[in-house]
Amino acid sequence: MKQQQFLEVLDRDEAEQKWHEVIEPMPLGSEEVELSAALGRVLAEDVRSDVDVPGFDRSNMDGFAIRAEDSFGASEEEPVELILLEETIPTGVLPKSEVLAGHAMQIATGGMLPRGADSVVPVEQTDVEAGKLLVRQARTPGAALSYAGTDMGQGETVLFSGVPLTSRETGVLAAIGRTKVEVIRKPSVAIISTGDEIVQPGEPMRPGLVYDSNGRILADAVRELGCEPIFMGAFRDDVLALKQAVKRGLRETDFVLLSGGTSKGEGDLNARVVDELEPGILVHGVALKPGKPICLAAHGRQPVVILPGFPTSAIFTFHEFVAPVLRRMAGLAAGESEVVQARLAQKVVSVRGRIEYLLVGLVGRLEGPPMAYPMGRGSGSVTSFSRADGFVRIGRNQEIVDPDKNVDVTLIGRDLPVSDLVIIGSHCVGLDLIAGALGAEGFRVKVLSVGSQAGLDAATRGECDVAPIHLLDKKTGEYNRPFLSPDLHLLPGYGRMQGVVTQRAEERDLETLLSDPHARMVNRNRGAGTRILIDQILEGRRPLGHAYEPRSHHAVAAAVVQGRADWGITISNVANQAGLLFRPLQTERYDFVIPAERWDRPAVIRLRALLGPGSPLRQSLSAIGFDADEGAPRS
Numbered sequence: 349m350k351q352q353q354f355l356e357v358l359d360r361d362e363a364e365q366k367w368h369e370v371i372e373p374m375p376l377g378s379e380e381v382e383l384s385a386a387l388g389r390v391l392a393e394d395v396r397s398d399v400d401v402p403g404f405d406r407s408n409m410d411g412f413a414i415r416a417e418d419s420f421g422a423s424e425e426e427p428v429e430l431i432l433l434e435e436t437i438p439t440g441v442l443p444k445s446e447v448l449a450g451h452a453m454q455i456a457t458g459g460m461l462p463r464g465a466d467s468v469v470p471v472e473q474t475d476v477e478a479g480k481l482l483v484r485q486a487r488t489p490g491a492a493l494s495y496a497g498t499d500m501g502q503g504e505t506v507l508f509s510g511v512p513l514t515s516r517e518t519g520v521l522a523a524i525g526r527t528k529v530e531v532i533r534k535p536s537v538a539i540i541s542t543g544d545e546i547v548q549p550g551e552p553m554r555p556g557l558v559y560d561s562n563g564r565i566l567a568d569a570v571r572e573l574g575c576e577p578i579f580m581g582a583f584r585d586d587v588l589a590l591k592q593a594v595k596r597g598l599r600e601t602d603f604v605l606l607s608g609g610t611s612k613g614e615g616d617l618n619a620r621v622v623d624e625l626e627p628g629i630l631v632h633g634v635a636l637k638p639g640k641p642i643c644l645a646a647h648g649r650q651p652v653v654i655l656p657g658f659p660t661s662a663i664f665t666f667h668e669f670v671a672p673v674l675r676r677m678a679g680l681a682a683g684e685s686e687v688v689q690a691r692l693a694q695k696v697v698s699v700r701g702r703i704e705y706l707l708v709g710l711v712g713r714l715e716g717p718p719m720a721y722p723m724g725r726g727s728g729s730v731t732s733f734s735r736a737d738g739f740v741r742i743g744r745n746q747e748i749v750d751p752d753k754n755v756d757v758t759l760i761g762r763d764l765p766v767s768d769l770v771i772i773g774s775h776c777v778g779l780d781l782i783a784g785a786l787g788a789e790g791f792r793v794k795v796l797s798v799g800s801q802a803g804l805d806a807a808t809r810g811e812c813d814v815a816p817i818h819l820l821d822k823k824t825g826e827y828n829r830p831f832l833s834p835d836l837h838l839l840p841g842y843g844r845m846q847g848v849v850t851q852r853a854e855e856r857d858l859e860t861l862l863s864d865p866h867a868r869m870v871n872r873n874r875g876a877g878t879r880i881l882i883d884q885i886l887e888g889r890r891p892l893g894h895a896y897e898p899r900s901h902h903a904v905a906a907a908v909v910q911g912r913a914d915w916g917i918t919i920s921n922v923a924n925q926a927g928l929l930f931r932p933l934q935t936e937r938y939d940f941v942i943p944a945e946r947w948d949r950p951a952v953i954r955l956r957a958l959l960g961p962g963s964p965l966r967q968s969l970s971a972i973g974f975d976a977d978e979g980a981p982r983s
Contacts, residue, residue, distance in 0.1 A: 357633035357640065359744075360703060364669060367630050367644040371651045373672075375679040376533040376602065383521055386513050388574050389531035390679035395507040397524040400497035405461040408492045412452040412474060412481055413437065413465035416489045427475070427482040437462060452481045461493060468492035500524060510679060532679035535575045538597030539566050541582040542590065542608040542618055543657055548582060555910065562607040562655070562662050569666055570605075573674050590621045598625075598647050602677060605670065608657030618654045619643055625652060635702035635744055639665040663733045664705060667760075686759045688738070690720040693811070694802070696749040698742045707736035708757060709796050711770050711811050719811050720757055721772070721796050736760060767794040769951035772812040773803020774877055775900055776938055777921055778842060778969050779816055785958055785965055791951050797899065799875035804831055807941045813952055815941040816841065818877035822884075827937035837947050839940040839956060842966070843975030845920040846881060846936055849908050849928040854915075858885070858931065861915050868893040870904050870913035877936070882917055885933075921973045935975065 358366070378392035407413065414430060422428040435445045436454040443462035447453050452469075453462055461468075466489045473485040500506050506520055513521075513531070521529055541563040549559050560582050567577035578601055583589050597604040606618050622645045623629045631644040638661040643654035653670055655662040672682055690710060698704045708720040723736045738757040742749060749755070768791040771783065775797035783793045798806075803815035821830035829838055848858050861867045869891045872879040876899070886894075893913050898904060904916040905926035923930040940959075946952055958965045969976035 357635050357702075358631055359635055360668070363631040363634045363644060367646070367651075367669075368673075370627060370630055370646045371649050371673065373651070373676040376535060376677055378530045379533045380528050380530055383518060383527055383529060386521070386529050386531060387515065387518055389513050389534070390574075391507055391509055391511045391513060391517070391529065392532045392679070393530040394505050394509050395521065395524075395526070395529070396505050397500045397502055399500075399524055400502050401500040401523050402494050402496055402498070404496050406494050407437075407455045407457060407459045407461060407468045408494055409468060409470050410457050411455060411468045411470040411492065412483075413447055413455045413462055413468055414452045414483065414487065415447060415449060415465060416467040416487045416491065418450055418452075419467075419469060419483045419485070419487045422483045422486045424484050427484045430481045430483060432476060432479055432481040452483075466490065466493075512680060535603055535674055535677040536601040537570045537575055537577050537603045537605055537674065538593075538601040539563060539570070539577055539579045540590075540593050540597060540604070540606045542585065542606060543582075544584050546582045546584075546608070561659050562657065565659065565663060566605060566607060566655070566666060569663070569671070570674065573671060574678050574680065575603075575674050585617050587617050587621060590617055591624075594621055594625075594652070598650060598652075602650065603670075603674065604647075604650070604652045605666075606652075606654045607662055608655075622652055622654060634665075636665070636668070637699060637702050637704040639668065639705075640702065642669065644669065660707070660733050664739075687756050688718070688759065690718045690755055690757045691716070692740070692749055692751055692753050692755050693719045693721045693806070694798075695751045696722055696742070698747055698749065700747055701744055703744050704742040706740045706742055707733060708738060708740055709735065709794065710737040710757060711772065711794070711796070711806070712766075717754070719806075719809075720755055721798060733760075767792045769793045769814065769949075769955065770796075770812045771814045771816065772796045772798055772806040773815040773817050773941075774800040774938070776816065776844070776919070777901070777972070778844070778938065778974050781968060781972070782955070782958065782965065786951065786955065789954065791954065793951075799873060799879075799899075800877040801875040804941060807836055807943050808833060810943050810945065813942065813946045813949060814839075814955065816938060817941055818844075818936045818938045820877070820880060820936065828939045828941070832941065835944045837942045837944055839942055839959060841937065841939040841959070842969050843935050844938050844973075845932050846878065846917060846934055847920060847923065847930045847932040848915055849905060849918055849923045849926075849930055850915045851908065851911075852927070852929045854929060858915070862886075862889065862891060865892070867891065867914045868912075869896075870907040870916035871895070871897045872904065872917070873897045873899045878917055881933070881936075885917075924973065938974075 418430060419428055430450055430452040433445055433451055433453045437443050437459040438456050439458040443460055445462060447462050447464035455468060467487040469483050469487050475482040507517055511517060541560045545557050546560045547557050563579055567579050570577040580593055580597060583593055594604060619632060625647040627646060629643060629645045633640060634642055639656055641656050642665045645652040651673055655665050675682060696706060707723040709723055710718045710720055712718045720740060738759040740755045740757055769786060783795055786793050800817040800819050804817050806812045807815035817828055819831050820827055824830050832838055871894055872882060901918040901922040904918040905922050905928060907913040908916055908928055909926050920930050942952060966976040
């Protein structure tokens with residue numbers, strides 16, 4: 349049954365409609381809460397005021413309560429003289445005297461207007477001399493006053509059902525004296541992580557296991573929607589335990605959300621457990637990438653969803669299918685995502701037959717629409733979604749999206765922060781230190797690791813503030829400077845050592861490894877400075893593992909540490925951190941290319957200062973193994 353359901357892959361909209369026809373999502377019932385707990389909730393009733401607001405005619409400023417007609421004709425040169433009464437009216441005090449014709453009474457901001465007065469003249473338009481008030485400005489009836497009930501009148505509807513309560517609405521409720529209010533009940537969501545490979549943060553780790561990030565991500569995503577997550581724990585692939593967890597979730601919450609176990613593997617039991625519900629599985633497989641194996645189900649009208657186990661797939665399908673239903677159950681309007689137009693920075697190859705959601709980072713340009721840089725596309729990437737600004741929808745019949753093509757980017761979240769410094773190019777652990785130093789000073793830094801060549805191209809096109817590169821010119825033997833055009837400056841960075849890494853027990857040198865047809869390498873991605881070095885060393889040879897092209901030095905080290913590769917090339921800092929044997933090859937320069945028109949931007953100026961000769965940041969770079977002894981920055 350499970351396998352048949354999975355093979356019936358549906359279009360996204362068709363799948364959602366089929367599921368909604370059964371669960372019929374609608375707001376839950378109401379509950380009364382204290383006003384102090386009402387922020388963020390959705391109002392379940394029309395609210396009418398039991399009082400007038402304000403409850404009395406009051407002054408809007410410090411001044412004097414008068415009859416407006418007594419001030420007619422007053423001016424700076426010819427003030428009107430009024431008799432000043434002895435009584436003054438502070439706030440919270442009921443006036444005792446009446447303001448008769450030709451009289452005035454001192455009044456504070458918020459004070460109750462005395463009988464007979466119909467306006468207030470501000471202090472700065474008056475003088476007091478020998479018990480007389482000199483009024484130097486004519487006033488009209490109602491000037492500087494708020495009349496009783498003009499803000500809210502007794503019996504007036506001040507808030508309507510369905511309104512999300514922000515500080516503005518809770519302020520209104522407080523103004524009419526409400527201490528409690530009827531709100532839509534928060535949907536509660538049971539979150540169940542599953543899989544034999546799952547361990548919780550803080551538990552011992554060993555090869556083959558992964559920390560349960562989905563449980564944390566989904567719980568907080570549910571909370572961000574104003575709902576109540578109930579994390580029920582992580583369960584191994586045990587049918588009885590899973591059945592008990594699902595039954596408990598159905599009994600105690602409004603929505604059951606499982607993570608993992610949606611594919612066809614024999615060890616994935618979630619679909620078998622959920623399909624025993626009534627009606628059980630409604631959709632198992634949607635033409636999406638990532639997220640194809642999502643399972644949409646129900647028990648009666650109660651929603652049950654099994655999300656894919658890989659983090660990016662889980663997060664994406666949560667926002668596509670689960671979040672809209674939870675918003676509806678919470679009484680919230682469907683979230684409207686903001687869409688911006690951009691140009692795709694790099695060529696993208698997709699797969700026919702399913703919609704692909706391509707995560708991108710947006711980079712503003714001095715002129716024209718922003719550029720959209722594709723992020724990591726692996727469904728197991730936790731950081732891709734967290735660092736992406738939005739996504740591009742690639743149609744199911746589209747295989748290739750060419751660079752510089754106009755694309756619509758759906759933003760992830762409506763409050764997209766504007767970066768103070770955009771860095772595109774080669775990644776390095778030293779760059780992390782630099783970006784952290786800028787972030788500690790309040791600068792918002794965006795880092796897109798796309799390789800040295802792509803970073804240089806981005807700087808040439810004016811798409812970034814800084815492009816870290818380590819490109820070796822074969823003719824001159826010099827790093828980076830030969831690649832500059834006249835409109836690019838070079839900010840000196842630091843030196844780092846590239847070398848061959850192997851397990852510590854490995855005794856063979858690089859040439860011996862290359863001559864062994866069974867020795868497996870780990871490569872680097874095309875466009876990376878390290879890839880250029882690797883290609884020079886290989887001289888056209890393609891050892892085992894040549895097609896394995898991770899995008900970072902850390903990934904190279906991990907492949908060797910875990911025995912998936914016998915050797916690779918990375919920098920000494922990463923090798924030492926990983927406990928690998930490091931054989932130096934050559935020192936390279938890791939410098940920063942900056943477009944001339946961005947040289948004097950505030951964040952760039954601060955970066956230049958941080959990398960000044962003998963700076964504390966350079967000392968920190970030296971402390972972690974880089975050659976950071978550099979003279980004055982040059983352009």
